[in-house]
Amino acid sequence: MGYSDADAAELYDLLNRWGESDDFYLSFVMGAGSVLDVGCGTGSLLAKARKDGHTGRLAGIDPDVAMLERARQRVPDAEWVEGKAADIAWVSEFDVAVMASNAFQFLVADLEESLVKIRTALVDGGRFVFGTRNPEVREWESWNPSNPYDVVDHAGRELRMIYHVEQVEGDAVTFTETTALRDNTPLRTDRATLNFLGVDTLNAVLIKTGFDVEAQYGDWSRGPLTPTSENIVTVAYRA
Numbered sequence: 520m521g522y523s524d525a526d527a528a529e530l531y532d533l534l535n536r537w538g539e540s541d542d543f544y545l546s547f548v549m550g551a552g553s554v555l556d557v558g559c560g561t562g563s564l565l566a567k568a569r570k571d572g573h574t575g576r577l578a579g580i581d582p583d584v585a586m587l588e589r590a591r592q593r594v595p596d597a598e599w600v601e602g603k604a605a606d607i608a609w610v611s612e613f614d615v616a617v618m619a620s621n622a623f624q625f626l627v628a629d630l631e632e633s634l635v636k637i638r639t640a641l642v643d644g645g646r647f648v649f650g651t652r653n654p655e656v657r658e659w660e661s662w663n664p665s666n667p668y669d670v671v672d673h674a675g676r677e678l679r680m681i682y683h684v685e686q687v688e689g690d691a692v693t694f695t696e697t698t699a700l701r702d703n704t705p706l707r708t709d710r711a712t713l714n715f716l717g718v719d720t721l722n723a724v725l726i727k728t729g730f731d732v733e734a735q736y737g738d739w740s741r742g743p744l745t746p747t748s749e750n751i752v753t754v755a756y757r758a
């Protein structure tokens with residue numbers, strides 16, 4: 520038994536349905552002639568943009584081959600590149616870059632290098648729009664086996680998603696996501712490390728890598744950022 524990468528990519532879309540954060544990102548995407556989606560996953564954002572009539576250049580980059588394959592099938596006329604943010608080779612080509620669904624938090628050891636590459640891919644004044652979970656809220660404390668999430672996948676399998684934080688070291692939180700049967704028999708386990716940067720550290724690294732911060736919000740309706748905001752929503756631009 521097991522659970523394939525292709526199944527996991529399909530399950531990702533079931534677990535991450537369109538939400539208000541996506542509407543927020545979409546408003547920037549639709550207003551830009553050329554868009555780079557960094558950590559694009561299965562391509563839902565750019566697929567919606569095309570569906571809604573975006574006729575310009577759409578490109579996505581992601582290291583996950585199965586997710587990217589799903590994106591390719593959805594929007595054949597976008598550019599889909601396999602790689603991490605630090606692998607970006609575009610120079611001065613995009614009006615807007617986004618990192619949706621907290622993909623930004625996957626930038627840990629390669630954070631600065633990734634930001635420099637994203638900046639380089641943007642035209643002068645081009646915007647970089649992303650969100651990151653506010654470390655003050657300590658959301659990872661709810662990611663534990665006593666808090667599982669039950670889901671029925673695309674093939675009708677009754678599954679249970681089980682989360683377990685293995686390590687918190689500085690700003691980095693390492694955790695596992697186990698896809699299991701309802702009797703807790705594991706089918707696959709994925710491990711990830713997420714960066715939980717506070718706003719001061721975040722803004723310092725943005726400035727160091729050549730961005731200026733245009734606006735920062737505490738939610739997807741552009742509400743103010745407060746110490747208890749769940750997200751730090753940032754609109755930065757290539758300085």
Ligand SMILES: C[S@@+](CC[C@H](N)C(=O)[O-])C[C@H]1O[C@@H](n2cnc3c(N)ncnc32)[C@H](O)[C@@H]1O
Binds near residue numbers: 564580586605
């Ligand atoms: C939570 S998913 C978000 C996917 C997509 N942006 C969305 O809104 O559904 C995070 C994505 O970041 C990708 N990722 C992980 N490390 C990355 C890196 N260093 N650079 C770019 N993307 C990365 C993962 O493969 C995954 O697809």
